[in-house]
Amino acid sequence: MNWPTPEPVAPGQESVWDYPRPPRLEREARRIRIVHRGAALVDTRAAWRTLETSHPPTYYLPLTDVDAACLAPANGQSWCEWKGRARYWDVLIGGDRLSRVGWSYPEPTAGFAPIADCIAFYCAPFDEAWVGDERARPQPGGFYGGWITSWLAGPFKGGPGSQYW
Numbered sequence: 001m002n003w004p005t006p007e008p009v010a011p012g013q014e015s016v017w018d019y020p021r022p023p024r025l026e027r028e029a030r031r032i033r034i035v036h037r038g039a040a041l042v043d044t045r046a047a048w049r050t051l052e053t054s055h056p057p058t059y060y061l062p063l064t065d066v067d068a069a070c071l072a073p074a075n076g077q078s079w080c081e082w083k084g085r086a087r088y089w090d091v092l093i094g095g096d097r098l099s100r101v102g103w104s105y106p107e108p109t110a111g112f113a114p115i116a117d118c119i120a121f122y123c124a125p126f127d128e129a130w131v132g133d134e135r136a137r138p139q140p141g142g143f144y145g146g147w148i149t150s151w152l153a154g155p156f157k158g159g160p161g162s163q164y165w
Helices: 110-115
Strands: 024-027 032-036 039-044 048-051 058-062 071-080 084-093 096-104 118-121 128-131
Touching: 024 110, 039 058, 039 084, 048 110, 071 096
Parallel strands: none
Antiparallel strands: 024 048, 032 039, 032 128, 048 058, 058 118, 071 084, 084 096, 096 118
8 A cells, every 4th residue: 555645734734634534524714605607506604624634625515505496306325434324416507407416414423413404515517616715626536525725735535546545
């Protein structure tokens, strides 16, 4: 197994290698927005973020700050050992149907109870995903839902060779 070497941490950055396992849930003070085809899907200052070793944060957004008219239940479920059973969501916005781009935990485990009325989204399918004033990039690999910003030092799980990190 080739374990990665954490990147140097610049002033104002945090290393994803300092994040815990099991993951931690914490409030996010910055504004989170998602825009697609000129339409706002979400705009909130009440997000939560999960922090897990080697992963950029995943943002959980209150359903009250998401345009519910854009959401449609999607088929399938999955299980997270930390958060419990997830359900999936399609997004219908700007004339597009984006399949299984959101997920939620309606009955999360006790440690993640605050996200029961929240939904997370991948940032890659959307035209814009913002954390504060910075446009986020998706976590590599397409499986994980982390959002990468300049205040994070990696490397990030998800790319080639990172399956067993």
